[in-house]
Amino acid sequence: MFRRLISARNPIQFGSTIRQVLASKPSNESIHVHGWVKSVRLQKSIAFAMIHDGTTPNGLQVVFRNPMLAKVLTNGASVRLTGILTPSLGPGQDSELLAEDVQVLGVCDPETYPIQKQALTTEYLRDHAHLRARTDVQGAVLRLRDTVMRRLHEFFHNNDFIYVHTPIITSNDAEGAGESFRLASVPSHPGGRGVSTENTEFFNKPSYLTVSSQLHLEAVSNALARVWTLSPCFRAERSQTSRHLAEFWMLEAEWSFVRSIDDLCDVAEASIKHVLRLESPDRDLLRSDIGASWAVMAKPASEVPWARITYTDAIHELQMSGARFEFTPRWGTALQSEHERWLADSFAHGPIFITDYPASIKPFYMRQNDDSKTVACFDLLVPHVGELVGGSLREERVTVLEAAIKQQGLDEEAYRWYTELRKFGGAPHGGYGMGFERLISWIGGVENVRECIPMPRWSGRMLL
């Protein structure tokens, strides 16, 4: 009655993945392989099929000495194959499976299957979000996200950063900028008898989806000196660009005992270069899929030091450039996308840090420089993508911080916990945030961030 499993079940008995099969040595033993049919080629006396299971961009070639066996196969069907792994005679793969038996686990009607072999538009694939991971490109993007994320874990762990799960629901409305999603109030007695129609806030106060984990990370970095997160963030922006999503993932790092903006840039640069040095067949697949210039930019960028220039100097360079801009570059105004593009693409020909922006166009928490006009911050611009990272020293001097909160007309009471961090052993600190989908877009050369996340959400659009 009370059955304990014998330990023979440990280690667990998964079947082999196609990645494992392709990495293994041919032998005379029968093996089982599972996957989905990518293509079938029937000839008179032999048949071939390509089988994928998504664990690698590569498929397993299956050879049917008896072509009748392959007759049941259609594109998209899920199958269980039994056979012997043998060295491949054909080009393109080291080994192939000599099929002895085949079993269709899930049929796929070739007439109605939405993922046909001919090229499908990105718009069509967005409409089929539940199936688009079946395409080579989307599969590669998803695996690349996993690989890049693990490189980031590696970098931060090696440097004693602790990963912190910061909250998604927050009382912070992002300085009332109107770009926060707000939670609806809920009935006080959902489904109860004598239903009350009175609505209340679930948390007894207005609550929002976070636009950044920075303030929360600052609280933790005031006790654990080095922290980071990769967390969902939300912007209720109506803008429809290739660089914006309503729901996206952001890497944020925050650490204490920082001395200068160069310290911050060093860590940002080192963390991204650690990612750029990865070996990834998925990145290679994505780059081979697209036009040349854009995708190749990221790789050599890992070899040279990246340019750094102040905002003030950047404005000067823009004004002297002779380039024609829609918006005239002027000290005290934000850099427009066209300016950012020029600085990265035409001026630096690679990534470039712009530092020390005017205080008037930056948030209250950035540390004031001695000139009282600029703040100790940076944006990292990269070719094609534009702004990839933004960071700053945070104002740790409580009187300067409180003055900035007052001057920007913010609710002092709401930020009391934040100023308190400075009063009780607050340390000089700083950090940065990086849009994860933009990083994937840059590394993979994927034009639109909507293709850089499994299930994209933007204004007017949410499937699944």
Added chain:
Amino acid sequence: MFRRLISARNPIQFGSTIRQVLASKPSNESIHVHGWVKSVRLQKSIAFAMIHDGTTPNGLQVVFRNPMLAKVLTNGASVRLTGILTPSLGPGQDSELLAEDVQVLGVCDPETYPIQKQALTTEYLRDHAHLRARTDVQGAVLRLRDTVMRRLHEFFHNNDFIYVHTPIITSNDAEGAGESFRLASVPSHPGGRGVSTENTEFFNKPSYLTVSSQLHLEAVSNALARVWTLSPCFRAERSQTSRHLAEFWMLEAEWSFVRSIDDLCDVAEASIKHVLRLESPDRDLLRSDIGASWAVMAKPASEVPWARITYTDAIHELQMSGARFEFTPRWGTALQSEHERWLADSFAHGPIFITDYPASIKPFYMRQNDDSKTVACFDLLVPHVGELVGGSLREERVTVLEAAIKQQGLDEEAYRWYTELRKFGGAPHGGYGMGFERLISWIGGVENVRECIPMPRWSGRMLL
């Protein structure tokens, strides 16, 4: 003007963390150390201080041959110390810092500092969420989360699972159970001139915060055969227990080509055992902090195979137990917490899988067993915590699935994408979900999940 950094700045020049200092060999060179003062002991001719920086549960002992140097130190202050690392003569540490210089970076008024040395109640610390990471216990919990998370990454990566960032905002209202947070509609022209009072849905349809990533993972696992996530989940539950949060993190794994419920249990068991085998000074600190029996349960659990029993047999055991229950165990009804506790604590004396529950008390997506009465699912119960994991085979037979959707009165149109997954090469598959805070609670022996997450949210309560 256009200054490129010399590569001498690579590798990056962080100061040393206290973890690194404690792991390094004493030498005669002066080093700098940053951290927060945990305690100060002034004597006539010598002074001592303990300095923490959160990178390890251990502090660095600092010795002041000149006690005047230590006069500026107060508990909680952030400091920069210069000195020489020497072998320690006292017990409790291998090395200590002989201070030559000390600089207070951020003062801390000992009178008003909320984190006093005497024991503080958990309720008090919840009220000071922005500072509670300064306590030994909360620091240990945060580092333990990081360690456990990395063990999970390791396990799943080693087994060819791809990490997928599933969406937080979803159109799925969790079968209308009324426990989903809904997003408020937003003004159609926020902040615009001639403000429109017309409210619209940002996504043109009602949108909710996810209660589980399972359905989305199923979509991806139909292309990448093995996927997992550790993702925020949300329940607008009013219940105030030690095991529930309104916002929590859930590990979910989903994979194709599963044959049986035992396959699923094997992976769940192996993944958790991989975590339990970790070496963690933070776990040891947490366990030393609490009463005995509860905390020690998790460790030996990694050595023996875990019990497995069907729901039907479990009901029988409960009925035969002679134990006094508030709710009579009866086939066809849910197991109550008191039943789950008895099964894990008194019956199995350890973790126990309960499998094959009645279909009538389980969701529509679970795979029907041949008896047509039960479904191929499991719950994993562990001592003290109760339900830690829930999983199932998913119904891959499209006609059976469609019948279940109809029978449970769900919106067939809303689940069309989900049933379509079965029509186009759907594979037999399954998966499980595990509450991350419950896992931390079990491993660390932390009684309430509110202490297992940096910034807890529950009904009526959200700070920061």
